[in-house]
Amino acid sequence: MASITQTFTDNPGKPATVDGVYSEQEVRLANRNSGIILETLRHDITPTGAHYLLTHFDVPQIDARTYRLSFGAGFEAPFDLSLDEIRALPQVTMPVTLECAGNGRARVSPRSHSMPWSVEAVGTSEWTGTPLAPLIERARPKGGTVDIVFTGADEGFDNGVRHFFGRSLSLERIAEMDVLLVHQMNGAPLLPQHGAPLRIIVPGWYGMASVKWLSRIEAVDTPYDGFQQVQTYRYRDHADDPGRPVTSIRVKSLMVPPGIPDWVTRLRYVEPGPVEIVGRAWAGKVPVAKVEFGVGDSWSDAKLAPAPGPYAWSRWSVTWQATPGEHLLRCRATDAEGNTQPLEQRWDASGFGNNAAHSVGVYVP
Ligand SMILES: Nc1nc2c(c(=O)[nH]1)N[C@H]1C(S)=C(S)[C@@H](COP(=O)(O)O)O[C@H]1N2
Ligand SMILES: [Mo]
Numbered sequence: 001m002a003s004i005t006q007t008f009t010d011n012p013g014k015p016a017t018v019d020g021v022y023s024e025q026e027v028r029l030a031n032r033n034s035g036i037i038l039e040t041l042r043h044d045i046t047p048t049g050a051h052y053l054l055t056h057f058d059v060p061q062i063d064a065r066t067y068r069l070s071f072g073a074g075f076e077a078p079f080d081l082s083l084d085e086i087r088a089l090p091q092v093t094m095p096v097t098l099e100c101a102g103n104g105r106a107r108v109s110p111r112s113h114s115m116p117w118s119v120e121a122v123g124t125s126e127w128t129g130t131p132l133a134p135l136i137e138r139a140r141p142k143g144g145t146v147d148i149v150f151t152g153a154d155e156g157f158d159n160g161v162r163h164f165f166g167r168s169l170s171l172e173r174i175a176e177m178d179v180l181l182v183h184q185m186n187g188a189p190l191l192p193q194h195g196a197p198l199r200i201i202v203p204g205w206y207g208m209a210s211v212k213w214l215s216r217i218e219a220v221d222t223p224y225d226g227f228q229q230v231q232t233y234r235y236r237d238h239a240d241d242p243g244r245p246v247t248s249i250r251v252k253s254l255m256v257p258p259g260i261p262d263w264v265t266r267l268r269y270v271e272p273g274p275v276e277i278v279g280r281a282w283a284g285k286v287p288v289a290k291v292e293f294g295v296g297d298s299w300s301d302a303k304l305a306p307a308p309g310p311y312a313w314s315r316w317s318v319t320w321q322a323t324p325g326e327h328l329l330r331c332r333a334t335d336a337e338g339n340t341q342p343l344e345q346r347w348d349a350s351g352f353g354n355n356a357a358h359s360v361g362v363y364v365p
Contacts, residue, residue, distance in 0.1 A: 013159055026116050035120025041256045041280045044308050044315065045095060046123035048186045053193055054100050054115060056165055056228075057156030060213050064189070064197040069181070074219030076140035083197050086181060089130040094180065094203065095312035097124040097282045101206035101233060101246045104345065104354030112350045119254060119358055122282075124312050127201045129182035133174055141219035145171055149224050150200055153213040161227050167211050168224035169202065178203050178311075181214070203311035204285030206249055206353070208233050236349040243348075249284035250355040251335040253291050253316065257360045258329070268362045275320045277302075279358075282313035283335035291316040294330035294357070302331070322364045332357040 022030075033053050040050045070080040100121035102114055115121075136148060147168040155164045169179065180201045183190060190196040195212025202209035208228065234243030256278050259270030281288045281304070291302040291314075302318040320329070332341040345356035 010160065022116060023113070026113060029115045033115050035117060036123045038120060038254065039256050041254055042278060044124065044312070045126055045186060048125070048188065048191065051123035051125060051185075051194070052098075052100065052121045054102075054121065054207060055154070055193060055212070056158070057154045059192050060153040061192070062153055062197055062213060067197050069198060069214060070216045071135065071139035072216055072218055074142055074145060074221070076142055078139060081135075083183060086130055086183060086198065089135075091128060091130060092178075092180060093126050093128045093184075094178070094201075095124055095126050095309040096201055096203045097122065097249070097280075097311060097313045098201075098207045098210060099249050099252070099282070101208055101352045102350070104356065105351030107345070107354070107356075108347050108351040114350070121207075122252075122254070124280075124282075124308075125185045126187065127180060127182045128184035128187070129180040129198075129201070132179040132181055132200065135181070136171075136174060136217075139217075139219075141171060142221070144221040145219040146222065147171070147220050147224040148174055149218045149220055149226070150211040150214055151216050151218070152195075152211050153215040158227060159231065161231070163227045164215075165211065165213075165228055166224075166226040167209055167228055168220070168226070169209070204248055206233075206246055208246070232350070233352065234350075235352055238349050241349070246352050248286075249282065250353055251281075251283035251286070251288065251333050251339050251341055252355040253279055253281035253288075253331045253333040253341065254358045255279035255293075255329065255331050255360060258320075259362065268360060270322050270362050270364050272322050272324055272364050275322050276317060277320050277329070278315065278317045279331055280313040281316050281331075281333035282307075283333065283339070285311055287336040288314050288333050289336045289338075290334040292332050292334075293318040293320070294332070295320065295327055299332075322362075324364050327362045327364065328359050329362055330357045330359045 035052045037050050068080045103117045103121035106116040106118050149168045152165040182201045198214050199212040233246040236243035259268040281291045292299045293302045302316040305315040307314040334340040
């Protein structure tokens, strides 16, 4: 184990991937961050306090009264905006399903040291803010601009590299995507842990793109190479593979575990007879075409409700006739482009983009 000093000076890297019990460091990450409570999948909109949370460094404290967002370096017409000025711009409210790219990583073995998500790093909120694209036009990116860079106010070290959390999107992507500068979540000002006073929401992409505590926006004429853009959030086959960037959310579904749980294992006890099984399915910016419910190896189509918005998950439901015995209940969705969730995940080196079918173990007396 690296010493405190070494962590910041010698770039010791992360501990070697391991199998077996979690380290104290991983438990600490899991206590700072949190997943959705699966029973809240009954709601179209996740109750704010139950939305999953992923924060790499510390939550910065920003005074909303003096806050200013700058469109600075790389623009012909730089300017900055207060929160009141942002609120006075045209406002849009959109339900958007956000999912962490590392969702499911706890199942990778041997695993990569990071937040050990099981399946719960997903949620849907009504986000309110102003569209980004017109503001980029107003600031006029200089000729030769390739990327627009979004930098948060939170700073820390990862793998010995000191940096502010930052991500970029190309100009073309911004033109075709509904990126929002967001100051409200479910009708209330953003909570500190969700990016107060202002974040971006990049609908359809995994959560890392939706930079919280946004402090500045810049235009650059060479591809942005910030740590969170190139050193992580890439699908790699092995540690030295340059990989492909993680972008859109893959098709996926989850179910509300039926019956009542065992405290520690979360296995389920379900009375025999008809049981309504409900869940949610999403596929980034692509509609969900179908959800199947499986009992053992027998699959049937679930009923799928219309999504509350183009970037939000859909409710699915099915009635299951529970019979005595042990059962493995599963769900898998297919998107409108024909992609179906795999039953077994083919993992990349860091456990990104997992979309294996959700399974729940059930006992019926
Ligand atoms: N500034 C900043 N933005 C950030 C992060 C962060 O650590 N710092 N985490 C990202 C990741 S990995 C995810 S999954 C989402 C999580 O958003 P939430 O905590 O509001 O659910 O925020 C993204 N934006
Ligand atoms: Mo994430």
